Amino acid sequence: MKNEQQLRTEIRQFVLNELLMGDATAMLEDEESFLETGTIDSTGVLEVVMFLEQSFGMKVHDRELVPENLDSVSRLVQFVIRKKHAA
Template sequence: MFDNPRPTIRTFIIENFLFGDGSSMPDDTGSLIENEILDSTGVLELVVFVEETFGFTMVDDEIVPANLDSVAKIAGFVMSKTLRISA
């Protein structure tokens, strides 16, 4: 289980969507969609990463900005899912 998934998520986003250049990466609460880091294809790539990295499957109604629009939201979602799985 990940105690703090934020660094892993942040690194993935920088490497895969910003090509290793973290200078335009917003802080952990900044919108990845409004800052044009994620588009619809990027969301699908992010979902695959989350599922493979953190070991759970996301259902369609979980693939929403409330869960995926910032590093903080993604980390919170991951933590809530992994806590439910381990309980």
């Protein structure tokens, strides 16, 4: 299992490349909300879920599609860690 820093780096790279289209000047702080900053929409949520499932070999269930799990880099990191520990 990757450590927290490796997860954070990988997730930040995904956000930069896929959600921000490579615009490093638009990169958020790890705690900033994707929704509040307009970084993500419903299509973006699906992209995030596909990224998590493909990159970390996990299944994201419908009940887990909530801002507490998916709405910032830090929340994504913690969500992946919780899922991996529960597996």
